[in-house]
Amino acid sequence: MLTVATRGPDQPNIASLPFVALKGGIESGEFTDHPPAMFLMQEATYLAHRKTDLSAIAAVGLPSIGEVVAFLEPHGFQMVVCSPCAAPRGIDEADLVAFARMGGAADLAKLIKEHHFVLTF
Secondary structure, X not given: OEEEEOOOOOOHHHHOHHHHHHHHHHHHOOOOOOOOEEEEOHHHHHHHEOOOOHHHOEOOOOXXXXXXXXXXXXXXXXXXXXXXXXXXXXXXXXXXXXXEEEEOHHHHHHHHHHOOOEEEO
């Protein structure tokens, strides 16, 4: 399963959903062909910044993004950050958390091709 996220820390109710969707997909046992993946665009690029406290970002009634990431990491979680979106926000490769990398439209196309289900938030 691939999720595409566009909302950041300033909108925790929506920003949490792509993470929770990936967790649910893994828990269902239906998405075992590829590791869970996420492509971050626009304000969501801040979620990959190593200084963002993911444990402080949660939707009402749901676990924090930090808790969900801790669940996703052992499952090979991949996070790709849109470099054209990150650059004007002052985010570069050195700023990213360990499980994230920069990428562009070609990376998004490859992820879409690899995964049978794509959800956007």
